[in-house]
Amino acid sequence: MNAPQPNLHVKARGSSELARxxxxxxxIKAIVATAFRINLMALNAIxxxxxxxxxxxxxxxxxxxxxxxxxxxxxxxxxxxxxxxxSVGSVTGVVQYQRNSSIxxxxxxLSGDGVPGAREARRRGAARxxxxxxKLRALDIRLRSAVEETQQLVELGGVLxxxxxxxxxxxxxxxxxxxxxxxxxxxxxAQIKRSLEILGKERLVKD
Amino acid sequence: xxxxxxxxxxxxxxxxxxxxDPSKPGHIIDTNEYVVVKGKEALLCDPGGIEIFPSVFSAxxxxxxxxxxxxxxxSHQDPDIISSLALWLEFKPELKCYISWLWQSFLPxxxxxxxxxxxxxxxxxxxxxGGIELQAIPAHYLHSSGxxxxxxxxxxxxxxxxxxxxxxxxxxxxLYVEDFGRHIRHAEAFHKRxxxxxxxxxxxxxxxxxxxxxxxxxxxxxxxxxxxxxxFINWFSALEVxxxxx
Numbered sequence: 001m002n003a004p005q006p007n008l009h010v011k012a013r014g015s016s017e018l019a020r021x022x023x024x025x026x027x028i029k030a031i032v033a034t035a036f037r038i039n040l041m042a043l044n045a046i047x048x049x050x051x052x053x054x055x056x057x058x059x060x061x062x063x064x065x066x067x068x069x070x071x072x073x074x075x076x077x078x079x080x081x082x083x084x085x086x087s088v089g090s091v092t093g094v095v096q097y098q099r100n101s102s103i104x105x106x107x108x109x110l111s112g113d114g115v116p117g118a119r120e121a122r123r124r125g126a127a128r129x130x131x132x133x134x135k136l137r138a139l140d141i142r143l144r145s146a147v148e149e150t151q152q153l154v155e156l157g158g159v160l161x162x163x164x165x166x167x168x169x170x171x172x173x174x175x176x177x178x179x180x181x182x183x184x185x186x187x188x189x190a191q192i193k194r195s196l197e198i199l200g201k202e203r204l205v206k207d
Numbered sequence: 208x209x210x211x212x213x214x215x216x217x218x219x220x221x222x223x224x225x226x227x228d229p230s231k232p233g234h235i236i237d238t239n240e241y242v243v244v245k246g247k248e249a250l251l252c253d254p255g256g257i258e259i260f261p262s263v264f265s266a267x268x269x270x271x272x273x274x275x276x277x278x279x280x281x282s283h284q285d286p287d288i289i290s291s292l293a294l295w296l297e298f299k300p301e302l303k304c305y306i307s308w309l310w311q312s313f314l315p316x317x318x319x320x321x322x323x324x325x326x327x328x329x330x331x332x333x334x335x336x337g338g339i340e341l342q343a344i345p346a347h348y349l350h351s352s353g354x355x356x357x358x359x360x361x362x363x364x365x366x367x368x369x370x371x372x373x374x375x376x377x378x379x380x381x382l383y384v385e386d387f388g389r390h391i392r393h394a395e396a397f398h399k400r401x402x403x404x405x406x407x408x409x410x411x412x413x414x415x416x417x418x419x420x421x422x423x424x425x426x427x428x429x430x431x432x433x434x435x436x437x438x439f440i441n442w443f444s445a446l447e448v449x450x451x452x453x
Contacts, residue, residue: 100297103257107264107294110208117274121298 042067052174245337282368283351293318309353348407373428
């Protein structure tokens with residue numbers, strides 16, 4: 001055989017890096033969809049609070065805050081998505097350089113020691129690969145910090161949902177309906193928290 | 208494992224054929240690569256695909272200093288011809304790649320910068336290598352719409368790309384055609400299907416009949432020598448091409 005084994009090995013490694021990006025993207029998509037749901041829920045809650053009148057004034061204020069929260073969350077997620085789209089190019093570059101370096105190393109190994117130009121080629125390849133990996137690491141750091149920022153925002157969303165639950169208790173005849181809405185808010189925000197935890201654990205590059 | 212065979216040598220002028228690889232995985236078509244060496248420069252003709260790069264590189268390195276490679280001649284754009292381009296450039300980034308102008312913007316999908324490519328105009332061009340003049344001979348539509356062969360008037364060798372190619376059985380592993388009648392049976396279906404234009408075929412036959420050719424070296428199969436070259440041209444000239452089934 002003409003040493004296809006190392007190539008296959010590199011392909012598998014590359015595809016796992018791309019698979020990580022796909023997982024990150026899927027998680028972001030799930031959060032964006034949930035943020036859209038919160039926005040709608042918040043709109044409904046605002047209408048419900050209006051119908052409840054004076055008894056649900058506090059609930060109405062909180063619903064407005066939750067709507068703003070959903071909009072901020074959507075914005076954050078959209079910038080996260082831009083980051084991961086950008087990382088596809090860097091990951092592809094890393095995969096390509098890794099593959100080329102690996103095949104070239106195999107070719108040099110088959111040719112025996114002392115092939116003229118081999119050392120320079122290896123050095124060039126390693127430098128290019130290191131540059132791409134550094135780019136990817138920088139992106140990974142930005143992504144992690146953006147996820148942390150979003151986690152803080154979601155903490156605030158959680159506080160708003162809990163406050164809405166308290167306000168719902170003062171909703172008079174509308175109290176059961178308001179309680180239901182605030183419970184839904186809390187559940188959806190818990191779901192986003194879980195997704196962000198998964199996202200926080202994902203790395204675009206291995207440490 | 209591929210090996211480089213010297214098929215022509217005169218002073219510092221050599222042609223190497225990197226052919227026949229019995230250990231190659233069966234699902235990859237067998238290819239021949241050729242290296243023209245003149246003085247301190249070398250030109251690699253149709254370097255092949257990514258998967259065979261290690262064996263082509265090591266076969267070439269065994270016979271010639273790979274840093275002397277000045278360029279790559281790509282007869283056309285197919286993956287078995289040139290998909291290893293990025294790897295050769297990884298080894299030597301300043302390599303030039305000669306290819307039909309038609310494929311100049313397609314080949315960068317395999318690798319290379321704008322400065323890598325030297326577009327060959329439709330009528331062909333002269334490629335200088337270590338003081339000799341190699342000629343890019345038009346072979347358009349045989350089979351690619353932008354297709355060139357390479358003629359070395361000093362060595363009297365014509366690198367004919369896919370023209371003359373034969374898909375030989377595993378036990379036909381000789382470097383040269385020994386029995387034209389038996390050999391050509393393995394070339395017939397290939398030429399009927401892959402060569403798309405009868406007019407282009409006639410043009411090519413006329414064009415190469417005017418050249419002095421001692422050896423015609425195709426990208427697949429065995430090398431034609433001596434009278435077998437003209438035998439091939441006559442056979443090809445009479446063959447009906449561009450047909451789906453024989």
